[in-house]
Amino acid sequence: MHSSTGQWVILAVPVLMVLALATLSWRERRALGPDAPPGFIARNGWPVASFLILAVVLWTVFMIVLPLLSMIDLSFRPRLPPAQWGNARDIYTLDHYRFFLFGSNTSTDSWNVTHLKAFGLTILVSILVTALDFCICYPVAFYMAKVARPARLRLMMLMLIAPYWVNELLRAFAFRLLFSNQGLINRVLMSLGLTDQPVDFIAGDVALYSGLAYAYLLMMMFALYNAIETLDRNLIEAARDLGAPWWHIHAFIVIPHAKPGIGSGATLVFMLTAGSLAAPLILAGPRSLWFTPIVYDRFYQAFNWQQGAAYALILLVACIIFVLGVLKLFRLGLGEIAK
Amino acid sequence: MTSALVLDRVSVRFGGFTAVEDASLDIAQGEFFSFLGPSGCGKTTLLRAISGFVQPSEGRVLFEGRDMRGTGPNERPTALIFQNLALFPMMSVAENIAYGLRVRGMGKRERLARAEALLELIALPGQGNKRIDELSGGQKQRVAIARALAVEPKILLLDEPLSALDLKLRQHMRTELRAIQRRVGITFIYITHDQGEALTMSDRIAVMSRGVIQQISDGETLYHQPRTAFVAGFVGENNALPGAVLDRDGDLARVQTELGPLPGRNSRQLAPGSEAVLFLRPEALSLVEPGAGRLAGTVTGRAFEGATTHLTLRCGGGRALLLSLSGAAARQAPEPGQEAWLDYDPEAAILLPREGYGDA
Numbered sequence: 018m019h020s021s022t023g024q025w026v027i028l029a030v031p032v033l034m035v036l037a038l039a040t041l042s043w044r045e046r047r048a049l050g051p052d053a054p055p056g057f058i059a060r061n062g063w064p065v066a067s068f069l070i071l072a073v074v075l076w077t078v079f080m081i082v083l084p085l086l087s088m089i090d091l092s093f094r095p096r097l098p099p100a101q102w103g104n105a106r107d108i109y110t111l112d113h114y115r116f117f118l119f120g121s122n123t124s125t126d127s128w129n130v131t132h133l134k135a136f137g138l139t140i141l142v143s144i145l146v147t148a149l150d151f152c153i154c155y156p157v158a159f160y161m162a163k164v165a166r167p168a169r170l171r172l173m174m175l176m177l178i179a180p181y182w183v184n185e186l187l188r189a190f191a192f193r194l195l196f197s198n199q200g201l202i203n204r205v206l207m208s209l210g211l212t213d214q215p216v217d218f219i220a221g222d223v224a225l226y227s228g229l230a231y232a233y234l235l236m237m238m239f240a241l242y243n244a245i246e247t248l249d250r251n252l253i254e255a256a257r258d259l260g261a262p263w264w265h266i267h268a269f270i271v272i273p274h275a276k277p278g279i280g281s282g283a284t285l286v287f288m289l290t291a292g293s294l295a296a297p298l299i300l301a302g303p304r305s306l307w308f309t310p311i312v313y314d315r316f317y318q319a320f321n322w323q324q325g326a327a328y329a330l331i332l333l334v335a336c337i338i339f340v341l342g343v344l345k346l347f348r349l350g351l352g353e354i355a356k
Numbered sequence: 357m358t359s360a361l362v363l364d365r366v367s368v369r370f371g372g373f374t375a376v377e378d379a380s381l382d383i384a385q386g387e388f389f390s391f392l393g394p395s396g397c398g399k400t401t402l403l404r405a406i407s408g409f410v411q412p413s414e415g416r417v418l419f420e421g422r423d424m425r426g427t428g429p430n431e432r433p434t435a436l437i438f439q440n441l442a443l444f445p446m447m448s449v450a451e452n453i454a455y456g457l458r459v460r461g462m463g464k465r466e467r468l469a470r471a472e473a474l475l476e477l478i479a480l481p482g483q484g485n486k487r488i489d490e491l492s493g494g495q496k497q498r499v500a501i502a503r504a505l506a507v508e509p510k511i512l513l514l515d516e517p518l519s520a521l522d523l524k525l526r527q528h529m530r531t532e533l534r535a536i537q538r539r540v541g542i543t544f545i546y547i548t549h550d551q552g553e554a555l556t557m558s559d560r561i562a563v564m565s566r567g568v569i570q571q572i573s574d575g576e577t578l579y580h581q582p583r584t585a586f587v588a589g590f591v592g593e594n595n596a597l598p599g600a601v602l603d604r605d606g607d608l609a610r611v612q613t614e615l616g617p618l619p620g621r622n623s624r625q626l627a628p629g630s631e632a633v634l635f636l637r638p639e640a641l642s643l644v645e646p647g648a649g650r651l652a653g654t655v656t657g658r659a660f661e662g663a664t665t666h667l668t669l670r671c672g673g674g675r676a677l678l679l680s681l682s683g684a685a686a687r688q689a690p691e692p693g694q695e696a697w698l699d700y701d702p703e704a705a706i707l708l709p710r711e712g713y714g715d716a
Contacts (some may be wrong), residue, residue: 249440249442251438251439251440251442252442252444254409254429254436254438254442255436255438255442255443255444256444256455256459257409257428257429257430258407258408258409258429258430258434258435258436259430259435259455259456259459259503259504259507260430260431260456260459260460260507261430261455261456261459262430262459265459269455270444270446273446274445274446
């Protein structure tokens with residue numbers, strides 16, 4: 018298919034979607050007959066209603082639908098000099114996806130080990146970082162939600178949030194300093210005599226993984242805090258009174274209750290970690306593998322936007338699969354974790 | 357009779373605030389014992405001290421002679437039923453009931469069989485697979501009882517468990533609770549601010565006010581022989597006439613009140629001159645011929661309540677008196693605006709020290 022048809026698809030899809038939804042609501046109102054409650058426009062009046070509709074439509078179409086559709090479109094186009102855009106050679110192709118798998122636009126002989134490995138590692142480490150964040154946040158969130166007195170709670174909130182007033186890049190640099198050869202951690206380790214040579218945390222990816230875990234910690238923290246906070250304290254006491262040891266209470270009372278919070282925290286942390294750019298650029302060692310810098314390179318080093326779009330889309334699809342997987346695992350609806 | 361629970365001079369303090377002061381009592385095995393008092397009187401704190409969620413600042417809690425200091429709620433032979441029931445919404449009815457058994461490591465088949473047996477006890481057979489939110493208020497109530505009974509506690513503690521139910525269901529559950537207690541034969545300790553609940557269900561009642569146990573006795577004794585002004589004012593209706601003791605005459609004494617010198621039973625042996633309150637039950641007052649009797653006033657209200665008729669009177673000094681009549685006396689009761697003359701048997705009036713009067 019020639020890619021100029023793609024342009025029409027991109028423009029037509031949002032329009033068709035709006036029309037389909039409008040028809041649907043019109044049919045629903047007709048089915049209700051004269052008993053129908055006052056419509057959106059009748060309730061808000063013309064000026065407000067048209068502003069709201071316009072604002073929502075513009076926001077969704079320009080901020081969400083169009084960029085995504087054009088990225089999908091771009092990812093299927095061949096890489097051509099601008100002069101040849103839209104001419105006979107500009108037809109849809111799977112070249113960039115083939116490149117991701119096999120490292121070549123033509124052959125399928127060998128796997129694109131570097132990119133596949135980086136991709137796999139990114140997904141895997143993001144899952145581990147998510148799990149690590151959960152392990153760090155759960156006790157703190159539980160303490161804040163159920164144990165701490167109001168004054169202590171406010172102080173803890175402040176202490177948790179304050180570091181995030183600093184820009185993400187600066188926080189990543191701070192981690193680099195902390196983990197460097199002459200950094201605080203190495204000096205402490207050496208002065209304690211635990212090691213006689215500085216440990217290379219950067220090359221060992223320790224710095225990267227710690228930085229990533231730290232970067233989106235709050236997402237998990239507040240998702241968990243909000244979920245645990247709504248748990249009736251009497252349920253914990255009732256379980257204790259029935260003889261439950263503390264771990265049993267957490268495993269069978271608190272965590273099942275906090276499931277929606279865990280789900281939303283996990284999806285947020287996973288998505289942000291897998292898509293994070295600053296921490297990998299600054300904290301990664303010379304041989305570290307992370308997928309987002311590769312995507313970044315497709316755009317700004319290789320100037321191959323089409324391939325970059327394909328790579329970004331692959332990451333997006335992987336993230337969506339992860340989110341759906343988490344929902345399935347926790348037997349949650351999409352609406353529940355959005356709360 | 358052996359005692360199931362002994363409180364030995366228990367005090368509970370939170371910072372500078374004393375929630376329970378110097379509480380001592382002895383509850384027998386198989387007894388239905390209630391703590392009665394207004395909210396904030398310390399009864400819930402005392403219950404939490406018994407169940408182990410709060411450690412007494414002073415004194416000892418003894419179960420069958422064993423000191424419970426340092427023993428957590430999960431190791432005590434008690435089970436607590438919470439005011440809001442605290443059923444686990446993430447579990448089915450049967451899983452709720454079997455939770456305590458699961459914690460104790462009982463196998464799944466066995467504990468679900470136990471749960472089913474308990475469901476029969478509470479008249480909900482075969483409902484184990486329901487979700488908690490599918491149950492009605494009264495059913496939830498019974499499931500909470502079954503969950504607590506599943507761990508076979510020696511003492512069941514109930515913290516105002518009926519307060520969330522409507523009146524009809526509450527009255528039904530009173531008989532139900534008492535019946536369940538007889539069937540399982542264990543000690544029940546019941547917390548309530550509702551004297552109707554306490555009086556109808558309990559073997560004995562401890563009335564509490566401001567962290568102090570005022571009196572421990574059965575309901576009839578509380579009603580007829582209150583030991584403190586608080587108990588006299590809190591349990592049942594009472595006309596209170598404060599004053600000072602004038603003189604003593606054997607078991608009786610006279611008090612100088614706003615309505616003149618009035619006699620009453622001096623059960624606390626108050627000396628002349630001491631501050632006292634004379635309590636007159638509405639049903640102890642009776643109408644007499646004009647000009648006779650110790651009291652007089654103008655009828656301000658008359659309310660027919662079926663078996664009884666309530667009259668309100670305004671006497672000298674603006675003090676209102678409540679009068680409860682039944683039978684022929686009720687039919688001949690004066691209309692509002694008319695004068696009425698009253699008398700009472702001094703043996704039926706009680707004279708108590710002023711201390712604690714007005715706390716209720």
